[in-house]
Amino acid sequence: MADMNRGPLGLYLHFPFCVRKCRYCDFLSFPSDEAGREAYLQRLKKEIIVRGEKYQDYSIETLFIGGGTPSLMTGQQLTELLDTVRTAFHVSPSGEWTMECNPGTTDAETLKIYRAAGINRLSFGLQSMNDEELKYLGRIHTAKQFLDNYQAARKAGFENINIDLMSALPGQTTDSWLDTLKKAAALEPEHLSAYSLIIEEGTPFWKLYGDDRSGEADVEGIIADGGAGRQGKAAIPALPDEDSRETDSGLVMKEKTGFPALPDEDSEREMYHLTKRILAERGYERYEVSNYARKGFECHHNLMYWRRKDYLGLGLGAASMVGERRFSNTSDISRYMQDFAYCQEEILDRKAQIEETMFLGLRCTLGVSDQTFKEKFGESMMNIYGDIIRQYVSEGFLTYHEEKGRLAFTESGMDVSNWILSDFLL
Numbered sequence: 001m002a003d004m005n006r007g008p009l010g011l012y013l014h015f016p017f018c019v020r021k022c023r024y025c026d027f028l029s030f031p032s033d034e035a036g037r038e039a040y041l042q043r044l045k046k047e048i049i050v051r052g053e054k055y056q057d058y059s060i061e062t063l064f065i066g067g068g069t070p071s072l073m074t075g076q077q078l079t080e081l082l083d084t085v086r087t088a089f090h091v092s093p094s095g096e097w098t099m100e101c102n103p104g105t106t107d108a109e110t111l112k113i114y115r116a117a118g119i120n121r122l123s124f125g126l127q128s129m130n131d132e133e134l135k136y137l138g139r140i141h142t143a144k145q146f147l148d149n150y151q152a153a154r155k156a157g158f159e160n161i162n163i164d165l166m167s168a169l170p171g172q173t174t175d176s177w178l179d180t181l182k183k184a185a186a187l188e189p190e191h192l193s194a195y196s197l198i199i200e201e202g203t204p205f206w207k208l209y210g211d212d213r214s215g216e217a218d219v220e221g222i223i224a225d226g227g228a229g230r231q232g233k234a235a236i237p238a239l240p241d242e243d244s245r246e247t248d249s250g251l252v253m254k255e256k257t258g259f260p261a262l263p264d265e266d267s268e269r270e271m272y273h274l275t276k277r278i279l280a281e282r283g284y285e286r287y288e289v290s291n292y293a294r295k296g297f298e299c300h301h302n303l304m305y306w307r308r309k310d311y312l313g314l315g316l317g318a319a320s321m322v323g324e325r326r327f328s329n330t331s332d333i334s335r336y337m338q339d340f341a342y343c344q345e346e347i348l349d350r351k352a353q354i355e356e357t358m359f360l361g362l363r364c365t366l367g368v369s370d371q372t373f374k375e376k377f378g379e380s381m382m383n384i385y386g387d388i389i390r391q392y393v394s395e396g397f398l399t400y401h402e403e404k405g406r407l408a409f410t411e412s413g414m415d416v417s418n419w420i421l422s423d424f425l426l
C-alpha cells in the first residue's frame with residue numbers, strides 16, 4: 001500500500017563491479033577484488049544515510065539494485081545494505097525490490113539470504129542459451145550454470161523472476177535465437193526482456209563490428225531509458241586471447257579477426273518478429289519496446305522511469321530525477337569515495353519535459369494519456385503535435401483511442417518506434 005502522506009519514490013542502487021567486462025557492455029562497471037567491493041559498500045551505506053535525511057517526505061515504492069554484478073555481494077553485505085535502506089528511508093511494506101543476478105556468481109545458500117533480506121524480484125542476465133554465443137560475448141557463464149542458478153532461485157522462494165536476453169548476436173542464426181527464446185520461456189519466468197544487441201562505441205565489439213552497424217547507437221542514444229543506464233563509460237580492457245577460435249557450427253567468421261559476423265538486417269528483423277510471436281504464444285504480453293511480462297508482473301521500477309515518476313539513484317554514476325530536477329553522481333570512483341557532490345545537475349524546461357513524456361510514454365504499449373498530459377502541461381498533445389500525430393495515425397503507425405484518450409503505437413509503429421520518436425523532438 002502506498003503511504004498516503006508521502007510521495008512515491010523509486011530507489012536505485014548501483015553496484016559497479018563485475019568478474020570481468022563483457023565485450024559489448026558500456027555500462028559503468030569494472031573488475032574488482034573483495035577489499036574494493038567492501039570499501040565501496042561502506043561508502044554506499046554512508047551515502048544512503050546522508051541522502052535519506054533529505055527524503056523523509058518520500059516512501060520507497062520500488063528498489064532496484066543494478067550494475068555491474070550486484071550478485072557479487074555476499075549475503076551479509078546485501079543484508080546490511082538493505083537494513084541501511086530501511087533505517088534511512090521510509091519504505092512501503094509491499095514494494096518491489098529487484099536485484100540483478102549474474103549466472104555463475106551465486107548459489108542456493110546466498111539466494112536464500114537475499115530473499116530473507118527483502119529482495120522479492122530477481123533479474124537474471126542470461127543473454128543466450130547457446131554456449132558458443134555466450135563465449136563470444138565474453139560472458140563468464142554457460143547455459144547450464146544459469147539453469148542451476150535459476151532453479152536455486154525458485155527453491156529459495158523467488159516468485160518474480162526476469163530473464164534478460166539479447167538477439168542479433170555475433171554468429172547467431174534465427175534458429176539459435178528461436179532456441180534461446182523457447183528454452184527461456186519454457187522456464188516460465190514472470191518477466192522477459194529481449195534486447196537487440198547494440199554495438200556501443202568504446203567497447204571491444206565496436207572495434208570488431210563498429211563499421212557494420214554504423215548509426216545505430218546514435219538513434220538509441222536519443223531515446224535513452226529516461227537518462228538512466230547508458231551514461232558513464234568504464235575503461236575497457238583489451239580483448240583477452242582466445243584459446244581457440246574454431247567453430248564447428250558453420251558460423252560465418254569475420255575475416256582476420258576470427259570472430260563470427262553479425263546477422264544481416266533481414267535476419268535481425270526476422271529475430272525481432274519471432275520474439276513477439278513466440279512470447280505472445282506463451283502468454284507474455286509486450287508492455288514496452290523490449291519488455292514482456294505475465295499479467296501483473298510488469299517491472300514497477302522501470303514503469304516509474306517510463307512514467308516519469310520520482311526516482312533517486314545512489315552509488316557510482318547513478319542517475320536521479322526528482323521533480324523536474326535531473327542529477328547524477330560522479331562516475332569517478334576515487335571521487336565518489338571522497339565526496340557526494342552531484343556532478344551533473346539540470347532542471348528540465350517545459351520543452352524537455354514534453355519530449356520526455358512522449359518518448360518514454362510511447363515506449364510503453366499503453367501509450368500516453370491526453371488527460372494526464374493536459375493536467376501537466378495545460379494543453380492537449382494535439383495542440384503541440386497535431387500534424388505529426390495525424391500523419392502517423394493516417395499511416396497506421398499511431399492510434400488514438402478516443403474513449404480512453406490515449407495515444408499509442410500500433411504494432412507496426414512499435415516496430416519502427418525509434419524512427420518515429422525522433423519526430424517528437426520539438
Ligand SMILES: C[S@@+](CC[C@H](N)C(=O)[O-])C[C@H]1O[C@@H](n2cnc3c(N)ncnc32)[C@H](O)[C@@H]1O
Pocket residue numbers: 024025026027067068069100101102103124125126127164165166195196197198199200
Ligand atoms: C547493465 S546489464 C546488468 C545485468 C548483469 N550484469 C548481466 O549482465 O547479467 C543489464 C542488461 O542490459 C543488456 N545489455 C547490456 N549491454 C547491452 C548492449 N550493448 N546492447 C543491448 N543490450 C545490452 C543485457 O541484456 C543486460 O542483461
Ligand SMILES: C[S@@+](CC[C@H](N)C(=O)[O-])C[C@H]1O[C@@H](n2cnc3c(N)ncnc32)[C@H](O)[C@@H]1O
Pocket residue numbers: 012014027028065066067068098100123162164191193228229230299312313317318319320
Ligand atoms: C538495462 S536495465 C535491465 C532491467 C531488467 N530488464 C529488468 O526487467 O529488471 C538495468 C540497468 O540499467 C542501469 N540503471 C537503471 N537505473 C539506473 C539509474 N537510476 N542510474 C544508473 N543506472 C541505472 C543499470 O546498469 C542496470 O543494471
Ligand code: SF4
Pocket residue numbers: 017018020021022025026027029067068069102125
Ligand atoms: S553485461 Fe553485465 S556482467 Fe557484463 S560487463 Fe556489463 S554489467 Fe558486467
